């Protein structure tokens with residue numbers, strides 16, 4: 001039975017992509033919400049690229065992971081995946097062959113706690129959600145040094161937080177997905193800006209099928225009937241949208257602001273209170289000359305930074321043979337993310353200065369000691385010549401859901417208790433984490449719920465709700481939904497450079513972002 005739906009997508013912003021969106025500055029340079037990497041272990045994303053006929057837009061890098069050496073500025077070490085060796089042996093061998101990160105004894109001590117993951121699979125993985133990475137390590141006698149050597153890099157890259165804050169389920173889920181496929185950890189960069197190279201073909205595909213994408217049109221309110229089903233969506237324009245089925249794909253922090261009053265005591269919707277987005281900062285730094293470039297993603301393993309890449313080498317559209325543009329993820333960046341300093345509340349100059357200090361360590365022979373950036377003085381060598389020409393700081397106050405211990409059980413199923421309303425988004429329950437792959441899979445699962453219903457089949461079940469949530473829901477005092485105040489990327493769960501206006505708006509809507517660090 002073939003089903004034909006007429007789809008209408010309402011997007012609040014003037015650009016598609018949400019946390020994968022990008023825009024141009026006054027010089028025409030692209031500013032991205034985040035440095036985005038695609039993995040071999042993203043099957044749904046890869047299917048989507050194939051369906052859109054744009055697979056050639058992924059620039060695959062050699063199968064390797066590159067880590068900066070904290071104690072040896074300017075030096076790197078790698079996990080090298082040997083072609084032809086199947087998973088998970090290629091990963092085991094890559095770790096065994098690396099001589100700089102762990103001793104042989106430490107490697108032997110690390111493996112046994114991970115074996116149940118390979119044998120028992122998802123059940124073992126899910127059962128570890130109450131433990132942080134550090135708690136898991138200590139419980140199972142993993143060597144302490146694996147934290148500094150491997151888990152810090154993984155935790156910051158996977159959820160922008162440190163291992164003592166991150167749920168072990170996240171690390172195990174990632175390992176399990178990556179270890180199941182021989183090219184699971186192979187990484188690709190998109191060959192250019194995300195709106196043109198990725199979002200536009202998606203838009204054209206929807207339009208070709210008779211659908212519509214309506215930009216700059218936020219949903220203001222979900223209006224319900226007496227039986228709790230959705231009657232219509234009220235847009236900010238005042239227009240009412242009536243449909244057979246409604247799917248929400250907004251981030252969890254935004255969704256909380258839309259839950260209608262008569263849904264507020266339903267445990268399904270109350271569980272969303274247990275989830276919140278984690279802050280992160282994405283930086284673009286243009287230098288006046290070429291730094292020693294690696295055509296790959298690098299794990300900095302430094303206190304302030306997560307991953308970075310020289311986009312003048314890794315991405316075709318940003319290619320520049322004469323000067324580097326380093327894009328970096330700055331994490332953990334605030335107390336909510338487990339950091340010691342609230343960088344979200346700090347000025348762009350302070351953030352860039354701190355980053356320049358870290359870059360001076362990563363590129364000791366190249367970054368000049370620059371009086372404009374006092375942190376570069378940590379660099380002893382005087383031979384560095386590269387100076388920062390321009391920068392952009394993109395703050396994402398609420399990015400992917402914070403995967404701190406115990407959160408997985410609160411991620412809602414795409415099926416809701418409302419007969420014509422379905423949830424999507426990377427934070428809904430699916431086996432990938434808060435990631436692009438998770439967003440694609442969440443969307444596919446939501447589409448399955450709708451298609452299933454249209455075929456007259458029984459609904460897929462609503463995921464089990466925790467007793468603690470059921471208890472809270474029964475005494476919750478229902479209120480009219482708060483709605484979203486203001487406009488702009490940050491209001492809609494994305495990222496932007498701070499101006500006075502969006503900073504004031506954030507201060508009003510989300511004051512926790514400005515909580516000073518407890519030192």
Ligand SMILES: Cc1cc2nc3c(=O)[nH]c(=O)nc-3n(C[C@H](O)[C@H](O)[C@H](O)COP(=O)(O)OP(=O)(O)OC[C@H]3O[C@@H](n4cnc5c(N)ncnc54)[C@H](O)[C@@H]3O)c2cc1C
Nearest residue numbers: 012018019034036037218219399425426434435436439492
């Ligand atoms: C710095 C950074 C780096 C990242 N790196 C990676 C990476 O390397 N690999 C990876 O896989 N993932 C990465 N991610 C995560 C990835 O970006 C997200 O998991 C994914 O984009 C989430 O998609 P989503 O559709 O669920 O949500 P979003 O991208 O947040 O999309 C939600 C959309 O809803 C719109 N919206 C909100 N409210 C309304 C409303 N009321 N009416 C209409 N529209 C509304 C928003 O404008 C937005 O377009 C990164 C994220 C960040 C911030």
